Amino acid sequence: MRFQKAIKRMIALGTGAIMVGSSVFAAADLANYPSPFVKDGKFSGVLVVGDKAAAEDVIGISDIVSSLQFAATKKAATTAAGTVAVEGDAWQVGTSNHLELSEDGSTTDTIETLRNITTYIDKNNLKALASGSVSNNKVTSPFNQYLYLLGPGSGTTLDNGYVIYSENDGDVSADFLYFKSGREIARYLIEFTTALESDVDDSAGSASSTGLFLTDYQDVDLTLFGRKYTIVTAKRQTTGGSEMVLTLMGGAGKDTLIEKQTKTYTISGKDYETTLNFVDADEAQFVINGQTSRKMKDGDTDKLSDGTTIGVTDVLYQDYAGGIHSAT
Numbered sequence: 001m002r003f004q005k006a007i008k009r010m011i012a013l014g015t016g017a018i019m020v021g022s023s024v025f026a027a028a029d030l031a032n033y034p035s036p037f038v039k040d041g042k043f044s045g046v047l048v049v050g051d052k053a054a055a056e057d058v059i060g061i062s063d064i065v066s067s068l069q070f071a072a073t074k075k076a077a078t079t080a081a082g083t084v085a086v087e088g089d090a091w092q093v094g095t096s097n098h099l100e101l102s103e104d105g106s107t108t109d110t111i112e113t114l115r116n117i118t119t120y121i122d123k124n125n126l127k128a129l130a131s132g133s134v135s136n137n138k139v140t141s142p143f144n145q146y147l148y149l150l151g152p153g154s155g156t157t158l159d160n161g162y163v164i165y166s167e168n169d170g171d172v173s174a175d176f177l178y179f180k181s182g183r184e185i186a187r188y189l190i191e192f193t194t195a196l197e198s199d200v201d202d203s204a205g206s207a208s209s210t211g212l213f214l215t216d217y218q219d220v221d222l223t224l225f226g227r228k229y230t231i232v233t234a235k236r237q238t239t240g241g242s243e244m245v246l247t248l249m250g251g252a253g254k255d256t257l258i259e260k261q262t263k264t265y266t267i268s269g270k271d272y273e274t275t276l277n278f279v280d281a282d283e284a285q286f287v288i289n290g291q292t293s294r295k296m297k298d299g300d301t302d303k304l305s306d307g308t309t310i311g312v313t314d315v316l317y318q319d320y321a322g323g324i325h326s327a328t
Contacts, residue, residue: 091126120147121149134221138198141194144193147189162177200236210239211236219314224248232248233245233247233299234246252268258276261276262274279326283296284327289304312327313328315327
């Protein structure tokens, strides 16, 4: 009898210990829910409902299934969507509220283009469009720079330069800023607030009301897009016309050489040994690192075998004994 009682007490005590242990174990597991039921995005377990289960048990296990389905996912590292890191001088296109996302390239859709945000940008948007001034031997003329989006004027067809969700040539589907092939993206405008004056000469350099050459513009420096350029040639399109063409040249270095003089210039870490090989009344020829350029006039350029471009902005040829023969 004493032995049986001892067995009963041991059984009762053992059951109590098991219940306590189960409570502690369950509490530890639920604190880390959905573990250990879900690991690496996968459910590992079995859910059982008896044949005679009560309605509330069925509803309860349905809730558990829904919870585990939501939990059975695997987190992946993400990056900030829609953000682009831009270095240097940049203008961010944006609106105070929204910009419509167009479905396709159809011109029949009501679409919002860059011109719905602004018609142009200037020095307030890009440092490269800073105002400046240019001087010659007649006057100093201040100027402003503008970039008209999709071309100037209200008559521009606004079916270009809008955001579209599409697939690019690399089979990537995303939202893109869309421009039609062969269409104008923008037009640059430089506005002189006071006239930049020049005499008008003929090809011989003599003053002529019907001449084409605006000689006071030539060899004048001006800074556009944050870069220094030299006006190499300046010509009217027609005799007596108001339209003109300017040829500008800019680069990593500029210097003047006397005929047969040699200098070495370093550009992007590479040395270029340059000799002015030949000069005549209107042409110059160079030998650069052993490569002979073609004969170039003012405004002409030539490309070396490594892709470097050289150009001539001025040729001086004094045709008398002791005269200067040089090129810039």
